[in-house]
Amino acid sequence: MVSRPMLEIVSLQKCFGDNVILRDINLKVAQGELVFIIGPSGSGKSTMLRCCNRLEEPSGGDVIVDGRNIMSGTRRDLDLMRLKVGMVFQGFHLYPHMSVLNNVTLAQRKAMGRTAEEAKARAMDMLERVGLAHKADAMPAQLSGGQQQRVAIARALALDPLVMLFDEPTSALDPELVGSVLAVMKDLKAKGMTMLVVSHEMGFARETADRVIFMDGGVVVEEGAPDEIFGAPKAERTQAFLSRVT
Ligand code: ADP
Ligand code: MG
Numbered sequence: 001m002v003s004r005p006m007l008e009i010v011s012l013q014k015c016f017g018d019n020v021i022l023r024d025i026n027l028k029v030a031q032g033e034l035v036f037i038i039g040p041s042g043s044g045k046s047t048m049l050r051c052c053n054r055l056e057e058p059s060g061g062d063v064i065v066d067g068r069n070i071m072s073g074t075r076r077d078l079d080l081m082r083l084k085v086g087m088v089f090q091g092f093h094l095y096p097h098m099s100v101l102n103n104v105t106l107a108q109r110k111a112m113g114r115t116a117e118e119a120k121a122r123a124m125d126m127l128e129r130v131g132l133a134h135k136a137d138a139m140p141a142q143l144s145g146g147q148q149q150r151v152a153i154a155r156a157l158a159l160d161p162l163v164m165l166f167d168e169p170t171s172a173l174d175p176e177l178v179g180s181v182l183a184v185m186k187d188l189k190a191k192g193m194t195m196l197v198v199s200h201e202m203g204f205a206r207e208t209a210d211r212v213i214f215m216d217g218g219v220v221v222e223e224g225a226p227d228e229i230f231g232a233p234k235a236e237r238t239q240a241f242l243s244r245v246t
Pocket of ligand 2: 045046167
């Protein structure tokens with residue numbers, strides 16, 4: 001049986017003025033799959049992720065989440081689908097004036113209509129999952145960068161996403177804090193989350209990714225299993241990129 005993809009990107013295009021950033025991106029991510037994306041700076045990786053929940057408006061193409069096209073439907077459909085596509089950025093974007101707990105409950109209450117009690121229960125479960133239940137009453141500034149990023153992950157998970165998108169989640173962290181965030185991501189994968197990850201952590205990709213995609217010039221140049229892409233890249237552009245970064 002072929003199950004339908006959890007996330008499908010079809011002929012995605014994005015231009016900024018005359019600049020064509022995404023030319024024709026096609027990508028299917030199966031349920032529970034972790035797809036790892038690499039490519040030179042400026043190749044459109046962030047733009048592609050942002051198009052997946054229309055933080056960036058695609059110039060053409062379709063994005064289908066769990067069988068629903070987020071490019072069609074009402075504004076309300078879009079708001080609901082946005083909740084299903086969790087996003088974690090390089091900067092953590094926590095509200096500095098709110099406790100960790102309130103950071104994780106806010107969108108649950110405002111966007112999902114959960115009661116304060118429901119939201120708190122779900123938040124505590126998710127904080128537990130990222131190892132930070134004991135920090136629920138702390139303010140973001142009292143946490144390390146790695147802890148703040150794990151709160152950002154808990155906040156996204158609390159909205160019951162179908163897919164999680166990570167845009168360089170460890171790039172802003174001191175090296176000694178990277179491992180704790182990768183460990184949370186690895187646990188998420190083990191629990192069956194569907195994930196699209198842009199990162200430079202090639203070791204993590206080798207261990208955890210089902211597939212690696214190399215993007216350049218607005219297209220997917222090459223894709224394959226981590227061993228294939230890192231061990232024996234076929235395209236010249238992939239070889240050149242990997243020889244620069246590894
Ligand atoms: P990556 O994440 O792979 O480094 P980005 O998706 O951030 O690449 O950017 C791809 C290209 O799109 C870059 O050339 C960048 O300057 C351009 N770009 C990104 N966002 C905008 C924007 N809002 N307006 C104009 N150009 C943009
Ligand atoms: Mg980027």
